[in-house]
């Protein structure tokens with residue numbers, strides 16, 4: 001017989017989204033069950049591994065570009081005929097618009113409005129926020145972070161939850177099915193405990209805070225394509241996110257949102273066993289594929305704004321691999337080592353031919369690539385790695401738009417790069433209360449989504465908005481599910 005537990009609110013996952021939902025619901029008086037696939041020691045999913053930058057200019061305000069960036073990247077080519085009704089009150093929107101494949105501008109506004117409030121709420125558990133050094137030489141926006149990163153958030157909320165009589169964690173428990181009554185209301189979750197034993201959780205609200213599908217190669221191949229086989233989660237936490245939250249809600253008619261064919265990519269050294277071993281110095285050199293050919297503009301804008309797009313291009317190259325190639329002039333750039341978090345030494349050689357041989361690239365091809373690049377480089381006067389300096393190549397494709405300096409003087413160095421998957425973009429459509437809407441635009445009673453399980457991004461991920469999304473949507477969902485929504 002299937003074991004059954006009854007609570008008020010059932011939360012799936014305990015990263016920032018799930019923890020925020022669980023603690024918010026508990027503070028609002030609910031009895032909460034938290035289902036988590038991992039063992040207790042590894043709880044926290046992706047959140048456990050992130051530095052958790054928040055796109056804010058202070059604790060009181062999101063960055064100046066916050067809503068513009070989220071809005072612009074929350075849709076691809078919007079249909080003017082469809083979005084013309086977005087000026088109406090949400091209640092008067094046609095269902096087609098409520099369920100449309102684009103980020104709901106009301107949700108974007110709710111994220112901006114609630115971020116400072118939720119940040120203050122997190123501080124009430126002892127978390128401190130500050131500006132922290134990043135792996136960028138300089139940035140195109142403002143970012144702050146909790147001291148101690150995502151782990152500090154998990155530990156602070158987790159300590160409160162562990163001490164509460166009204167929050168119960170069920171570890172090694174994987175949710176896989178939404179339970180509904182005959183009115184179509186979600187009334188619980190079907191799950192599997194360790195040993196594949198079925199277990200049901202009944203409650204009046206279910207919050208899906210169980211990440212995207214970055215840990216599920218089948219869904220990645222299905223939605224993103226065969227080259228995704230060359231990617232891997234950027235940290236151990238991502239392997240736990242296998243997409244059940246997205247899939248079980250789609251199965252009962254939830255509207256999809258976010259670009260299912262894309263993901264937040266980071267350029268990492270595939271040899272490294274560290275998490276997030278980024279290699280971002282390529283903007284100061286060139287990128288070549290395993291054939292020794294350039295394939296992309298390495299520096300179309302500030303690195304923090306474009307590394308994701310470049311990482312996804314790397315994924316599309318043969319075997320999803322590229323080399324970041326440099327000569328001795330890399331060392332002219334103060335502080336360049338902050339841009340490389342891999343602790344594995346680069347491949348090094350005194351001559352370019354020797355380097356090519358070590359990289360298993362035909363030396364003549366690499367020499368030709370570097371020669372034509374060098375011939376297209378301008379005079380290096382005005383080189384400035386801290387801003388887009390406009391030192392661009394001329395007459396070659398692909399062009400390099402900034403920081404184009406010749407590669408001539410040994411020793412030469414090369415770092416391998418593959419695209420790591422930080423999180424997937426495809427998720428569920430929620431409104432500004434984190435309530436999941438169905439494909440007709442109606443709310444699915446009793447069902448909430450938070451964090452990565454919410455689809456929000458279509459084009460380029462506006463960096464430093466995912467933990468913030470998780471905290472805000474988690475808190476909104478938890479309060480609403482407990483009956484204190486606004």
Ligand SMILES: Cc1cc2nc3c(=O)[nH]c(=O)nc-3n(C[C@H](O)[C@H](O)[C@H](O)COP(=O)(O)OP(=O)(O)OC[C@H]3O[C@@H](n4cnc5c(N)ncnc54)[C@H](O)[C@@H]3O)c2cc1C
Pocket residue numbers: 012013014015016017018035036037038043044045046047048049050051052053054150173174175176209210211212234235237238240241242243244245275276422423450451452453463464465466467468470
């Ligand atoms: C190394 C790294 C650096 C990053 N840097 C930043 C940054 O600086 N700023 C930023 O905003 N974002 C950053 N991100 C992304 C961000 O950390 C995540 O997108 C965010 O923390 C996700 O929170 P979440 O709660 O939605 O998911 P997670 O934190 O991944 O939590 C999901 C939880 O659900 C559990 N789960 C999954 N499926 C099930 C199931 N079926 N049943 C039960 N449990 C399940 C998982 O085990 C996991 O514990 C980074 C991510 C990584 C890995």
